[in-house]
Amino acid sequence: MANDQNSNENSASDTPGNASDSPETADTTSATQSRPPAAEVAGASTPSNPPPAADPLSAMTSERDKLKDQLLRTLADFDNYRKRSRRDEEAAKHRGREDVLRELLPVFDNLERAATYAKTSADAKAIGDGIGMVLKLFEDAVQRLGGQRLKSLGQPFDPNIHEAIQQVESAEHAAGIVAVELVPGYQLGERLLRPAMVAVSKGPASAEPAPTGDDDTKQN
Template sequence: MSDSEQNGSNQNTGETAEAHAERAEAAEQQASTPEDKLGEAQAEAARMREQLLRTAADFDNFRKRSRREVEEAQRRGREAILKDLLPVFDNLERAASHAESAPDAKSVAEGVRIVTKQFVDTLDRMGIKRIAAVGKPFDPSVHEAIQQLDSTEHPAGVVIAEVQPGYMLGDYLIRAAMVVVSKGSPVEPAPAAN
């Protein structure tokens, strides 16, 4: 085959490939009529809607499951605390019934001290600590000042009395201590000049 024949053959092949591509494009355009495009868009919208509904249902189920798990954890926490506190309550009831028939106040006081220690030990096991107050500098993050008094024994800003104890659970404040804070020494009026 001569070079000119081969070039002619390549031209025919090139034209044929171009014609084939044009025919494929035309066929694709014919298949993609506006109605077909609308149908495809509607099908895609339906798929997306279904996916959205499934996602919303999954999220709703997750939210409900999470709420149930939190409620269950809270219930178990309350149950554990009550199991620790009920023996203290039982002993308080025993002390109260014993107080009615006790011949002396000393035995009742001793019983109350024992129950108080049991309660403090129970709180300690739970990680609940009493806030130190008396003799400490006033700290508004853990103390609630209910009164200020003049004091010659304590400098200003120091807690001189605890009205109600405060408690912490780890770093979390359960209840601030209600305290009386020193204002320091009273200022004596200057003598009048004559």
């Protein structure tokens, strides 16, 4: 009887259908134990502290500050340019005045000599010749500076370059022609410095009719 019981126990232990000793069951249990939970897998792919979203107001403030800085720099550059241009303009004007005075100094020197000579000399011709030389020096100085004297005498009256002071009768000039140049006009290139003051001819004087015998009869 005891032998039969031992034989049955040995048979039960050797049965291949035992679930606890099956290799497949052991592998499944091991895989289940080694697989991490779904929550842990999801947490591994998602950062625990995501970066904060960009603040649109902060971005706009930064852009505003950048544009303001650029505007201030542009205004400063323009102010420097304006000051530099003003200095250059003043320097150019100063150089222009220097050139004019340098050209006119010899004229004044000769005028002074002529005035001194006129006080000690009674020779009117010599004084006139000296003044003529001074005028020639002045004319040359004006030409070197680019000035040009207008030709008015005998020219048709032009309101663009002439200023009519009066009208005169003239047998030499037809009506509308400059008969007398009172003050000469000058121009610099194409720009008028001053108009010429002139007297314009209105033609020859009209001849008075000669008296006739009828007029004498009427008077008697």
